[in-house]
Structure formats: structure tokens, C-alpha cells
Amino acid sequence: MSSFPETLTDRYRRFRNRHFVLHADHYEELATYGQSPETMVISCSDSRVDPETIFTAMPGELFIVRNVANLVPPYETGGQFHGVSAAVEFAVLNLRIKHLIIMGHSGCGGVKTALDQSAAIQTDAQFISRWMSMLDQARISVLASHQNSPQAVKQEALEKEGIKQSITNLRTFPFVAEQEERGRLSLHGAHFDIKTGILTVLNHSRGIFYPL
Incomplete structure (x- = not known):
């Protein structure tokens, strides 16, 4: 049996002694009353891009889903498992979030696979290739214009473009479209540059990103 990573054991102990103890009342409140975040963030699984760090968020403030290339599939009820869709449904209908942010980042490996499909073939990445096929049309558009x-x-x-596509796909969910139409939910796009630390956000009407 493999042992738990020693580095993580040490870091957990530091967290327990230096952070948790100082905020014990906050954690007790979360445990007693549950969560009530106003914002959901769908971001990439990339270890370099952590929404809680970027937004200096405390536990209970952000409802987060992370996956390869921060993608949201279009609404459909076939198949068997819908992790992202289930999280969106819970956040919108149960938590009643007010903001839903799709946050991409620079140097995304998933997007690189979508752009250069031979990269996935070389590694026999059947799951990634299928997942990234959601960007097939966006890839064709980008290659044509660049x-x-x-x-x-x-x-x-x-x-x-992947961020925009995920926002478009979000609007295919009936409950998302309904809440947005009623003014109870706002959809946002954001892109984080790892090297500079600059966050740009999507202007929906102009279709461009501008720095905060």
C-alpha cells in the first residue's frame, strides 16, 4: 500500500495549525449552516490556475468545477453521467448563485490538443480528444481567421473562443436561460494570463476581452 504524500501531510499540518485554528468559527458556521456562495466558477484543472487563489476567496465563497479546458457541454439528457451539468444544475437551482464565470487561461494543454489534434493521437488520448471535440467548430473558425x-x-x-462556446452552451440549459432572462443570473467569461497575472473579462456586446 502506498503512503500518503509526505509533502501534502506537512502542508495539511501547516493548514490545520496556521489557518484552520484562526478561522475555526468560520468553518463551524459553514458546517452548521451549509454553503451559500453567490458565484460559481468553471475553470481548468491546470494546477497553475486556482480560482480561490486568484480571487483570494475563503471557503464557502466560490462554488467551483474544474475540468480540462474549462468546458461546458451543451444541454442534453442522454447518456449516463453528466458531472458538469449536474454541478451547474445544483448551483443554479439549489444554491441560487447570482454569477457564473467561465475562466480560461494561457497555455491551456486541452486547447493545445484541440488546436493540434495530432498531439492527442500521439499519446492515445481518447478521452481528451472526445472531450475537446466540443471546440471543433471554434478551431475551424480560429484557423480561418488567423x-x-x-x-x-x-x-x-x-x-x-472556448470560453465563449461554453457560455453559449450554458444558455442551452433551460433553467440557466430562464434565470438569466429574469435577471437573477449573470454569465461571465474570463481569461487568466499565467505569466503576467492579468485577468481579462469578456465584453458580451463586443465579443472581446479587456483587462480588469
Whole structure:
């Protein structure tokens, strides 16, 4: 049997002694009364991009789902398992969140796979290839409009188009569309640049990202 990672054991002890003890009342309140976050963030699984760190959030403030390339599939009730859809449903209908943010980032490996499909084939990444197929149309659009651009520019363009696509897919969920139409839910797009630490957010009417 493998032992629990020693580095994580040490970090947990530091958390318990330096953080938890100082905020014990807050944790007790969360345990007693449950969570009531106003914001949900769907972000990438990438270890370099942590929403709680970026937004300096305390436990209970953000409802977070992380997956490869921060994607939301379109609404459908077939198949068997719908992790992202279940989380969106719970956040919107049970937690009654007010804001739902799709947050992408620079240098996304999933988006790189979507842009260069041979990368997935070389590693026999059947799950990633299928998941990233949600960006097939966006990839075609980006390649057509950036024919002479460097690969890095194409990559960033597809990262941002992926954010827009996920927002479009969110609006195919009847309960999301209804809450947005009633003014009870706002959908947002954001893109974090790992190197500079700059967060840009989507202007829906203009379809462009601008820095906060």
C-alpha cells in the first residue's frame, strides 16, 4: 500500500495549525449552516490556475468545477453521467448563485490538443480528444481567421473562443436561460494570463476581452 504524500501531510499540518485554528468559527458556521456562495466558477484543472487563489476567496465563497479546458457541454439528457451539468444544475437551482464565470487561461494543454489534434493521437488520448471535440467548430473558425498568425496567437484565440462556446452552451440549459432572462443570473467569461497575472473579462456586446 502506498503512503500518503509526505509533502501534502506537512502542508495539511501547516493548514490545520496556521489557518484552520484562526478561522475555526468560520468553518463551524459553514458546517452548521451549509454553503451559500453567490458565484460559481468553471475553470481548468491546470494546477497553475486556482480560482480561490486568484480571487483570494475563503471557503464557502466560490462554488467551483474544474475540468480540462474549462468546458461546458451543451444541454442534453442522454447518456449516463453528466458531472458538469449536474454541478451547474445544483448551483443554479439549489444554491441560487447570482454569477457564473467561465475562466480560461494561457497555455491551456486541452486547447493545445484541440488546436493540434495530432498531439492527442500521439499519446492515445481518447478521452481528451472526445472531450475537446466540443471546440471543433471554434478551431475551424480560429484557423480561418488567423491563417498567418503565430501558433501562440492561435492558441490564445482558441482559449477565448472556448470560453465563449461554453457560455453559449450554458444558455442551452433551460433553467440557466430562464434565470438569466429574469435577471437573477449573470454569465461571465474570463481569461487568466499565467505569466503576467492579468485577468481579462469578456465584453458580451463586443465579443472581446479587456483587462480588469
